[in-house]
Amino acid sequence: MRYQKPKGTADITPAESRKWQFVEQKAAEVFGTYDFQEIRTPIFESYDVFERSSGESSDVVSKEMYDFFDKGERHIALRPEGTAGVVRAYVENKLFGPEYVKPYKVYYHGPMFRYERPQSGRQRQFHQIGVEAFGASSPALDVEIIAMAEELLHQLQLHDLKLEINSLGDAATRQAYHEALVNYLTPLQDQLSADSQRRLTTNPLRILDSKDAHDQELVADAPSILDYLTPDSAAHFAAVKAGLAALGIDYTVNQTMVRGLDYYTDTIFEIMVSAPAFNNTEMTVIAGGRYDGLVQEFGGPDEPGIGFGIGLERLLLLLDETKLGLAAPGLDFYLVKAGDNLDSTALQILNAIRHAGFRADQDYLDRKVKGQFKNATRLNSRFVITLGDSELASGQVPVKDLASGEQVSVSLSAIQTDFNKVYQDLMQQFGGKA
RNA sequence: GCGGUAUUGGUGAAGUGGUUAACACACCGGUUUGUGGCACCGGCACACGUGGGUUCGAUCCCCACAUACCGCCCCA
Incomplete structure (x- = not known):
């Protein structure tokens, strides 16, 4: 093989792109009902944008970012996630200004890049659909964002979803909890897995969702972050739970759920799905949360924000094509040429059909009539x-309904002058099923 | 970054250290000089991921690399 696509990338051919378009369109529809509008930001940004938002400790920044210096010596990075760029755009364009209604609600979709080891549903260039809402701290917004995520999945015929929620509180909460957790785990250090011993210094919260069975036992008795919430955060979390209940959305509180990004x-x-595509293990397809300090972190006002991201590759693995009715689009008309010197007339006929808005095609490889019918x-x-010499002479062409095999005769000139009329007549003659 | 498995045509794949790399599907052509099916006949791998090595000889043995998949790390 002479050329191969770079590791961790994928070609999305038409059979696949159909599914992509369907999901993107559904997302735009569902998000639109909540009054979210699309924003498009650059695929690469200043390296600092991601360093600032994600925190240096996260592997996403320290190890997995595609970064480089451009010809002007600017330190550039391909976006590893969508939120940072949107927040940057929000601040840079002063979308927090009084002329914009708050909350300011946007969604985006596009490729993201992380230098990772590829696995099922995980690539180096991958795609996310995400939403962000700025300028409102009401728990009702949290609830609606979650409801919107679930609604999209339902529209995609995905059920058996598992929603887990947690609260990380504010900065003070996290700092206090961080300390409490380290204090609890340090005496147990020797019993932790090697990975978790390392995490104890780099990212202790990560130990909470360690996959190691023994780690999990140790962590079971660890202090809960929920006990460290400030009164405001606790009230906010209670309101979110009440809102979910009011909408009849099932959830479980998972006090060990943490985040890779610091903001x-x-x-x-998180919304998880278990599916054969993932060896029946649970896979998170949507993850999100509040990030109340991020806008200010980027030099904007002290405004709250909330959003989520959907891993599209993962989501696509779950979709049942037949359930969604995603058949290949068929042609309306195929033009068979029987004979030579028919090209000009063929072009004119196809032109008329296509301009009327129908899908039409012909043979370009000089196939025999039989071969052309097979292609149709x-x-x-x-x-x-x-179309053949006799049709050219008579001015009438046969139109065959491939499903029934019936054939009727249509005037060549009518096709070229008013194809919509011709089509209506066809519909009547073949049973009126448009 | 660590560990495991895999890599043969458009597709699914069989196979052996040695003159022509099974079989099936798909595709192209013919039997049928202008109508989609079936049947029959014929065609269809610069040769077996790339580069080295062992050997008289390698698709089959060894090494390296690449890529894919699985697990870990990390994460959507």
Whole structure:
């Protein structure tokens, strides 16, 4: 093989892109009902944008970022996630200004880049759909964001979802809890797995969701972050739970759920699905939460924010194509040419059909008539128009309904002058099923 | 970054250290000089991921690299 795509990338061919378009369109629809609008930000940003938002301790920044210096010696990074760029744009464009209604609600979708070891549903160039809402700290917004995420999954015919929520409180909460957790785990250090011993200094919260069985036993008795919430954070979390209950959304509180990115505050949530595509293990497809200090961190006002991201590759693995009715689009008309010197007329006929808004195609490889009919079938065409010398002479062409095999005669000139009329007549003659 | 498995045509794949790399599907052509099926006939791998090595000889043995998949780390 002469050329290969770079490791961890994928070509999305038409059979696949159909699913992508469907999901993107559904997301735009569902988000639109909550009055979210699309924002498009650059795929690369200043390296600092991501360093500032994610925190140096996170592997996403320290090890997994695609960064480089451009010809002007600017330190650039390919975006590893979507939130930082949107927050940067929010601040830079002063979208927090009084002329914009708050909360300011946007969604985005596009490629993200992380230098990781590829696995199922995980690539180096991967795609996310995400939403962000700025300028409102109401727990009702948290609830609606979560409801919106679930609604999208439902629209995609995904059920058996598992929603987990937790609260990380504010900065003071996290600092106090961080300390309490380290104090609890340090005496047990020798019993922790090697990975977790390392995490004790780098990222102790991560020990909470260690996959090691013994770690999990030790962590079971660890202090809970929920006990460290300030009264405000506790009230906020209670309101979120009440809101979810009011909407009949099932959830479980998982006090060991943490985040890889440093900017989250208060409510965080994940929606998980278990599926054969993931060896029946649970896989998070949507994750999000509040990030109340981030806008200020980027030089904007002290405004809250909340959002979530959807891992599209993972999501796509779960979709049942047949359930979604995503059949390949068929042709409306296929033009069979029987004879030579028909090209000009063929072009004119196809032109008329296409301009009327129908899908039409013809043979370009000089296939025999039989071969052309086979192609019409392969292309899932509804009708076949046959053009030959006798048709040219008579001014009438046969139009065949491939499903029934019935054939009717249509005027060549009518096709070229008013194809919509021709189509209506066809519909009537073939049973009126448009 | 660590560990494991894999890599043969458009596809699914069989196979052996040695003159022509099974079989099936798909595709192309013919039997049928203008109508989609079936049947029959014929065609269809610069040769077996890339580069080295062992050997008289390697697709099959060894090494390295690349990529894919699985697990860990990390994460959506």
